[in-house]
Amino acid sequence: QEQALRTILGMERARITRYGYAVEYDALDPNELLRTLESRRIAGVFFGGQVNGTSGYEEAAGQGIVAGVNAAARARGTSPLILERSDSFIGVMIDDLVSMPFDEPYRMLSSRAEYRLLLRGETADARMLGKARDLGVIPPERATEVDIEQSVIERTLAALERTWVGANQRHASCLSRHGIQPAGRSQAALELVRRPEVSLESVLNALEELRLWEAERPTGLALARSEIAAKYGAFIAKEQKAARQQVASESMRVPTGLDFDDVRGMRIEARQKLNSATPETVGHARRTPGVTSTDIGALLIHLAAMRSPSSPGPMERSSPSPPAHGDPHVVIRRPMR
Template identity: 35%
Template sequence: MVGVKSALGKEYRAKKVILTTGTFLQGLVHIGTHQSQNGRFGESASVALSLNLADLGFEMGRLKTGTCPRLSGASIDFSQLEAHGGDLNPPKFSHYTKDFNPTQLPCFITYTNESTHALIRQNFHLAPMFSGQIESVGPRYCPSIEDKVYRFHEKERHQLFLEPQTRSCSEYYVNGLSTSLPFEVQEQVIHSIKGLEHAQITRYGYAIEYDFIPPTQLKRTLETRQMANLYLAGQINGTTGYEEAAAQGLMAGINACLSLQNKPELVLHRDEAYIGVMVDDLVSKGTQEPYRMFTSRAEYRLLLREDNARLRLGAHTHALGLMDDTEYTELCAQKEQIRGALERLKQTAITPTKEVLKRLKDANQTPINDKCDGVFLMGRENFSPDVLSEFLGFLNTLEPFILEQIKIECKYHDYIAKQSVSIAKMAQMLNTPIPLDFDYKKSTGLGLEACEKLEKFRPKSLFEASQISGITPANLEVLQLYLHLHQKLKKMPHESR
């Protein structure tokens, strides 16, 4: 890759190129039976670029997503709606932000009703997903309102969130009402909803089909295997969601720059960051549907917390030149304080003497029956070191951030230990074979998504099952249990089953 040529024929030479095409690659917008080639409604699709990528030898796929109508804020009757405020003390995104007191705008909740559902059912034949007009796979976790009414026909209503699009509240996003019904049906649907009887649609909802490049064609740096110096990020890799796209753009940009400087690449691992989980899933497993990041996809999710992001990723931050030596030295000292304090807590033995039991009772804490260590007590809800200051008073010399980290580590200590054992077992059990006639539907606890994917791909072993996008470690544990039972039943005499 040596650059990009525009539709006008102008050439932009570049040592590195990052493609972030969103939904523009041969984008096809659907509103009812109407179709138009757009990347977003009203904006031209990138047709030639998609064909060019295919000509270069890239395998291409096709996905679908959708969006909801937007409404004029001035036309909504908020008096009939339930306000839903933001956090009273919203957390800061950055460690460097000191004064943070943003003006927060409320969302509003309303619901569909039987009249809404009747309108939608009457117009199923005009919905592209039902008429066969759309054949691509859409995001599993963001179904259209047509899909929700069809699949969950027993539900009397579905919750909708009205979210302000602008600080002036001039426009609202109707979260939960993604649709591609004809514009006149969308108007009827909106007007059937409480508080929206006179609402004006500023932008109609629509479905959009677009090309993507299956991400198994990428390295973990997000550089393509097919072509050096070309990086892909966002929906072109089969993902959906703002955060997923932003994270990929960040990693592609970092690695492109590091490559230009002849520096080692940055690859985050699954035990370091959710970004690491997402990139590993995409590159090693690929995706057959728009991929979204969930905590359940991460084996080490108890370690991947918002509160410890700086501690987890500080070394990378420093290596990239985004944290100076002084700050990094302080960060290393903090990590050592946490490690040292936890070690000291493990070695602190506390026995249930009368004095200890009295202090626990005075602090509204459950008594202890046997000797325990400091980790056990510090992991309790609302426990303060002051309760047993002669044992735990050393913690009061630590800064609040360090103390909070210690409390969290103690709270989840046993769970993290169990998780570590589970991960070790997982590594051993991945070689377990799966019979060709195994009935996944009888494995209660797997979940609908896991059953569908396992039935489709029919993996020969738990390792092959683990490589299927969306199959979580929890799914594998459930599956392993049922495989064990399956083997026991086969060995039993038929009359004993």
């Protein structure tokens, strides 16, 4: 370090009198937590923040709100707050924390999320509104603001879809005045906005001049969100569909006490990994290192067979243990450390 320091202009003769320090801290293994951030070992105790092996301000704050809301929900006997990977970055972080092997401080990188098109910053209010309202953690006035903004966006998109611009001279010259290349045929205003070089604002200006715009004009964030929704709507819809399919299988519960050795077609390595990881859901099983999508395919077939009344076989072979604490879906299999 001394040599490196002395390469800096003006520090050629510098001497280090005291070295910087390394920051070390103890953390619990976050695999011991439920997705509510409640301890699996001690029911009613919730952990949030660096103590769960994360590093960072946002990571700590994100867990803090989930742990706090869930502690309150538990005390009040109301439904818990469980965030999905497809509805928030906090959902991705907590799901990773409780299901992935823990060997180094966890940082929330946006690349960890599968559905980044859905988790855009400007949609956070709208994405969280339903859950926040159910839990009573959003002031009614704020909820109303978000509702209003959302309906302005929906009305804007609907109006863009039903408002057509003709291929006539009057419409063409108006579009040109607003910097929009006229099309050789009539088309919905939505199609104009979808052109990469055309802004929603310029389309609205042209439509107003042509007296074709009758809806309320969006401003501020509603304008920006309407534009994104119009331009990328098809991609967003595709990702929403994929997320719905994923959520359906992700959140499918793996029966407590399931013996993965019974899953036909699953590789031995995956059976061993899953028997020791005891995943709560198919999503957790999917993210267990050493488990491939083929193994998950075998697991899904096995779970479907267990649900089918004509094939009770696998159910009979497994012997579910009684729940060790409040959550009936979780049984601690690991030795206490």
